[in-house]
Amino acid sequence: MAKNSIGLILNAHMPYIRHPEYPRFLEEDWLFEAISETYLPMLRMFKKLRSEGVPFKLTFSLSPTLCSMLTDPILQGRFTDYLRLHQELGEKEIARCGAEDTECKQLAQMYLENITKNLEEYFETYQCDILSGFRDLEESGHLELITTTATHAFLPLFSEYPSAVGAQVELAVQSHINYFKKRPKGFWLPECGYYPGVEEYLQREEIEFFQLSAQSLVLAEEPVERGNYAPVACPNGVFGFARDFHLTNLVWSNLEGYPTDPAYREFYRDIGYDLPMDYIRPYIHEPEVRVFTGFKYFAITGKGVHKNFYRPEEAKKRVSEHAANFLYTARKKGEDLDKILDRDPFFTLAFDAELFGHWWFEGVDWLEAVLRKAAKSDDITFETQLDYLKRYPESQVLQPSFSSWGEGGYSDVWTDGANVWIYRHLHKAIERMEELALRFPDQSSLKKRFLNQAAREVLLAMASDWPFIIHNGTSANYAEKRLRNHLGNFNVVYENMCKNAVNTEWLVKAEKKNIVFPDIDYNMFNLQSTRNRYNG
Structure with missing residues (x-):
């Protein structure tokens, strides 16, 4: 060994x-x-x-x-459309680069080959x-x-x-x-x-x-x-x-790790942002929302605006060097640890x-x-x-200590000034979900589905992604909207159940939109049974 x-x-x-x-x-x-x-x-x-x-x-x-x-069949179909759209873009890029940007033509061909390979494997190997x-x-x-x-x-x-x-x-x-x-x-x-x-x-x-x-x-x-x-x-x-x-x-x-090497491909320089709108419009989102297309022709180079063209052969050399360096470092650490472990x-x-x-x-x-x-x-x-x-x-x-891998080592990323407001609403929703589970245990038929949907909305609101996105300031509006929608949906159930009623029309629409966790059981939030499970 x-x-x-x-x-x-x-x-x-x-x-x-x-x-x-x-x-x-x-x-x-x-x-x-x-x-x-x-x-x-x-x-x-x-x-x-x-x-x-x-x-x-x-x-x-x-x-x-x-x-x-x-x-999910809907998302599987949309991924197929996504690949085919990018396959069309790849063919268009090869023609454009051949006429205008010959140094990028080889890269365009590489991207098109990758897309074609993904399409073949997605259908033939994995059946989606x-x-x-x-x-x-x-x-x-x-x-x-x-x-x-x-x-x-x-x-x-x-x-x-x-x-x-x-x-x-x-x-x-x-x-x-x-x-x-x-x-x-x-x-x-x-x-x-x-x-x-x-x-x-x-x-x-x-x-x-x-x-x-x-x-x-x-x-x-x-x-x-x-x-x-x-x-x-x-x-x-x-x-x-x-x-x-x-x-x-x-x-x-992100300061000195292998991915920062200047020979590697630059993530943020993409034709979705670089090329004229008239050319790229069919491959971005309406109305004229520029997005990453995956067609990127520049290397990291440095922190300035100027970027060198990406050269896969140079990147391949770095890959081999960095792989060898990684194993060398692990080996040297092992030699030092052998003396004390x-x-x-x-x-x-x-x-x-x-x-x-x-x-x-x-x-x-x-x-x-x-x-x-x-x-x-x-x-x-x-x-x-x-x-x-x-x-x-x-x-x-040994009893480990509270920690995370986030900046600062604790919860700063998920509880900063921009996103900490989330938790007073989220914690209240959890408390109310516990209340519903205690007041209406082991329901059947429509009430069971209604309460299951409430539990589903609470869990989706608990995702760490939303406060993380808000913290980073990327797609923050979408993340905040998702949070408000999930909490608002939960409140629909709570307010109706307080009247011992079910909003059937709303329930059918909500179930069709969020089909995750089909086997969810809202009784998981029954605080009495939770204490019995984890304390006895």
């Missing part, structure tokens, strides 16, 4: 965005970009390694909201259901699929609402079983958001491990014996794996999957290079958290 183990966890997540009431919707492009630039290329890369006999193992989290959208690709890789032992909270809620901000935390965890596990036909053994804590006690909800659902930020162990009351290089066991026996900040930063840092070190790395391919165009290629080089080494291996626990079943028992 190699001396140094790397446990890579990737979290694939998109907020639940589905607007069948419009023929085309701007924010749905977030999903389509992730599918075409991250999920399909990553599946392609994993299957290529498997077919060539390159050994690898990693942990992959797929959020319930993402799974719901990936299997790419979750089957992840299931296949889990069955072959290359991926360990895990889940995350139902709507990617940042749990520390709901620590005083056990019914809401319990619903987020229980529904997530239930959703995972529906999609993958097995109970997940791991759990991705959104934003590495941990607070003491959250492990009780995970244990209830037979979860064995979760990931933590580095400072969660550093700030624990009891000194940690093996640093971030081995898991700790919470007092209830659920294991926490703290990510390695140094190795993570080589990839994650009583076991082989385990380096936990946790990333958003969309970093690879979408934000960092060369990211999937870098990951492939790392896995290939690691497979040829005799001192570094990629293994899952469960594999490591089998080798070392005993761990230090």
